[in-house]
Amino acid sequence: RADHSNFAERDYIPDNQVRSAYDYVIVGGGLAGLVLASRLSEDSNTSVLVLEAGKSGDDVKDRINTPSGAYYQSIAGTEYDWNFRTVPQTNLGNRTISELRGKVLGGSTAMNAMYLVRPSKVEVDAWASLLAGDGGDPTTASRWGWDNLYNYMKKAEQFTPPTSNLAKVVNVTYDASFYGASGPMKVTYPAVMMDIAANWTSSCAAAGMPELKNPNGGVTLGSFITPSSINPSNWTRSYSRSAYIDFLPPRSNLHILSEATVLRFRLNDTKDKTGKLSANGVEYAKNSKSTSKIINVNREVILAAGALSTPKILMHSGVGPKDTLSGAGIGVKMELPGVGQRLQDHMTAPVVWSTPLETAGNIHASNSDFSKSREFNSFINDAVSFGNMSLLLNGGESTFQKQLLNLTDAAVNKLVPSSSAEVKAGYKKIYNLMATTFFDKAPQVELLMSLITPDVVAIQAAIQHPYSIGRVYVNSSNPWDAALIDPNFHSHWADRVLMRQGLRLVRQVGAAYGASLGQELVPGLATQSDADLESHLLYDPVNGAGSQFHPTGTAACLPQALGGVVDADLKVYGLANVRVVDGSIFPFEFAAHLASAGYGVAELASDLIKSKTYSTVSGSEQGTVPHDKTSGAIHLIPMLLPWLSLTYILSITVHFLHI
Ligand SMILES: Cc1cc2nc3c(=O)[nH]c(=O)nc-3n(C[C@H](O)[C@H](O)[C@H](O)COP(=O)(O)OP(=O)(O)OC[C@H]3O[C@@H](n4cnc5c(N)ncnc54)[C@H](O)[C@@H]3O)c2cc1C
Secondary structure: OOOOOOOOOOOEOOHHHOOOEEEEEEEOOOHHHHHHHHHHOOOOOOOEEEEOOOEOOHHHHHHHHOOOHHHHOOOOOOOOEOOEEOOOEHHHOOEOOEEOOEOEOOHHHHOOOOEOOOOOHHHHHHHHHHHHOOOOOHHHHHHHOHHHHHHHHHHOEEEOOOOHHHHHHHOOOOOHHHOOEOOOEEEEOOOOOOHHHHHHHHHHHHOOOOEOOOOOOOOOOEEEEOOEOEEOOOOEEOOHHHHHOOOOOOOOOEEEEOOOEEEEEEEOOOOOOOOOEOEEEEEEEOOOOOOOEEEEEEEEEEEOOOOOOHHHHHHHOOEEOHHHHHHHOOOOOEEOOOOOEEEEOOEEEEEEEEOOOOOHHHHHHHOOOHHHOOOHHHOOOOEEEEEOHHHHHOOOHHHHHHHHHHOHHHHHHHHOOOOOHHHHHHHHHHHHHHHOHHHHHOOOEEEEEEOOOOOEEEEEEEEOOOOOOEEEEOOOOOOOOOOEEEOOOOOOHHHHHHHHHHHHHHHHHHHHHHHHOOOEEEOOOOOOOHHHHHHHHHHOOOOOOEEOOOOEOOOOEOOHHHOOOEOOOOEEOOEOOEEEOOOOOOOOOOOOOHHHHHHHHHHHHHHHHHOOOOOOOOOOOOOOOOOOOOOOOOOOOOOOOOOOOOOOOOOHHHHHOOO
């Protein structure tokens, strides 16, 4: 396929050429938004507009496209990052935690660490079961089960195996049939791997996590080298923009407007005959000083602004918990208690050792010709391992489980930051799921090896099924004021226990590495007791627990009786033509990185939306309004802005957060 990304003929349009109405207005040009844009505009009779708050990213294209740029020239902390921070976290000594999120076309896939790790079958099937009960519809719920979602995850991908030499030296094993063969997003392994990764699976096996030869096919427990979203034809990042948009010939029915922040969508004042409200327009502006504009919507508004922004837009549109909206001075159009609730994220922290071996960090620092080669700069961390409860608790799991179950009601009453009976019922149901089905069948901790800093190796432990629960909310009616992000990290005692045990498990893997690892630098051998490990995790501002950047749950796809925000069609309850398609719909954390599941959700949603027939009446589920197709010519704007040569000096903090 030709690469059209460098042509001025793209579908990006200046603000003064946006039409007055589109069939679909997609809010957010990130992972899900650009998948939807690409798929929905395949029908040339359908008009699609994407409104993206961030810039196009063309002036930092090289930093985004280079896989190792994720570490050495990251756009994190720049204007291409929302630079979110949580509110002070009571249980972390009032630390505020960084929540990186891409603010650019491609969204967080333009800055993420590119690991492709799917959730396990048991988790995805549990989601479908939750959707089918408590008043949900079992037929439509089943589409979110593993078999279907797996096919859609694969639909997004084109897998290329590693060279046989690389696979042999570093012990990369895979089953190509577990990946897609002809999708837009390229998936492979970096051209270069570090020798130290060769002992990853054997060291993990010595610590009780056997090698998983064929990952990403529904089973996650075990250790493996996972593929990444990399394009092997030129060793660049394959992300939602490069995979789904850049290679398309321009389409006159697809418009993408960057630097367009959506403030709210507008709802009709009266309900339709099914008792639902319809959205008729979307309000956006370039910045807080410019006048806002309204785009009319013929068919649907699709929210794809991500787990930390989608609930904010819902609330500013008058859809959300009544007490929150009233407190913020926002008129309630549709009371929906689950909006912004169920916020969860994976927390992670590293053990760091010195090493006599060469790391990618050493090569990068050498400034050699090789360090500047495309092949070297395709390097990205890829060694992961998933452990279960018995590994973490080492014989104490049945007591731990009893405690968890005995304290269910206490957790519901104390920890859920909502007075809604439905939200509490959902928390209780999912808590029980985690403390029973997931307890021994789903992974509880992820270990990730990082080789990006000179002379050190870091292995992180990230808890996968947190019991703590938080929320995103607003306290002002001004959409330009930041939302408050409060994951309530470590408010549940179990999370602290699991995380400190995770660090102990990491130390066992480190011990199995033997002489490849030198002195333990973080947290250091003096930190051994439960109390010292927990204190380090909670309070150390540099290497204590931080976010793995996987927030989710804030517009959960669950029955309304469980505090759900969207149904199995991803339609917002009570609204006729507003869907949410992004990372906020997962009802609980998966033991996975979320992009693969996110691509699956967006592909599946695209088919769902396309299968809907629109025929006559405006603003209702059945209808479409004839819209202006006359301005469909390609709009020319200068695309190749001068390349901005910026260096980004990563601090050790950034190195050890997520990655
Ligand atoms: C640093 C980092 C590392 C990560 N590493 C990995 C990894 O290795 N593997 C993995 O699988 N996952 C990883 N993730 C997570 C993964 O990238 C996300 O789960 C995924 O991108 C979420 O997709 P989304 O569509 O929900 O949101 P996003 O991709 O974040 O897209 C949301 C878009 O909406 C835009 N937007 C927000 N508000 C508005 C508004 N009001 N108006 C208009 N536009 C708006 C944003 O600017 C953004 O472009 C990582 C994330 C980060 C931040």
